[in-house]
Amino acid sequence: MTADAYDAVAVLYAELFSDALDGSPSDRATLAAFAEVVRATGPGPVADLGCGPGHVTAHLADxxxxxxxxxxxxxxxxxARETYPGLRFEVGSMDALDMADGTLQGIVSWYSVIHAPPQDVPSYFGEFRRVLAPGGHLLLGFFESENDPVTEFDHKVTAAYRWPIDDLATLAGEAGFIEVGRTLREPLEGERFRQGRLLMRQGTQFAGEAVGLTPAGGPGE
Structure with a gap:
């Protein structure tokens, strides 16, 4: 089970990744763009799904x-609760969230959907869409498989998959999301794969455009 695998390495994982954003201006820019568009849609809660030890949650709170x-x-x-006592953290599953429909203004799934078997990803996206308010935003972070199909790889914790960015965007679109922007970055030192980010919105209302992300259909896709 994914939960058991991460329980076993949680302390080491937290030590390794607590400052991961410090070395990646690109990732910080992507998260800042997400925060900007969510704030532009109005007040409301945001969920970091698959939050791990909470470092991305804390960054977005800041x-x-x-x-x-x-x-x-x-x-x-x-x-996460011990490290960031001022923030709320809870145990739960991304594909069965204990939330009412339309509760959230935003969702971050930062390297968490990567562990879902490809055939299960549409159900995850359906659950994300259910709990997002119309116009709410979804940010996905994942390992990109470039020109290959969806590819399982030897993740250090548990089974995981790399996704072609177009394929993941298509699945999200089929679940009712509209692409706002995307980025790709090359591996940093110590990383093996190219990294993808997709910013999507639920529904038909859109208030503002993401800073630092390439709009769908624009140059750089």
Whole structure:
């Protein structure tokens, strides 16, 4: 199980990744763009789904979002609560969220959907769409498979998949999301794969455009 695998490495994982954003201006810019468009849609809660030890949750809270974290791993949640006592963290599953329809203004799934078997990803996106308010935003972070099909790889914790960015965007679109922007970045030192980010919105109302992300259909796709 994914939860058991992350429970077993939670302390080491938290030590390794607690400052991961410090070395990636591109990732910080992407998260800042997400925070900006969410703030532009109006007040409301944001969920960091698959939050791990909470470092991305805390970063987005510093950017002004009313955010809380959800993770399958109880040990990860305990670490997050200990490290960031002023934020809310809870144990839960991304594909069965204990939330009413239309509750959230935003969702971050930062390297968490990568663990879902490809055939299950549409159900995850359907659950994300259910809990997002119309016009709410979804940010996906994942490992990109460039020109290959969806590819399983030897993730250090548990089974995981790399996705072609177009394929993941298409699945999200079929679940009712509209692409706002995308980025790709090359691996940093110590990384093996190119990294993809997709910013999507739910519904038909859109207030503002993402800063630092290439609009769908624009140059750089």
């Amino acid at each position: 950017l002004g979002l009313d955010i809380f974290g959800v993770d399958l791993s109880p040990v990860m949640i305990d670490l």
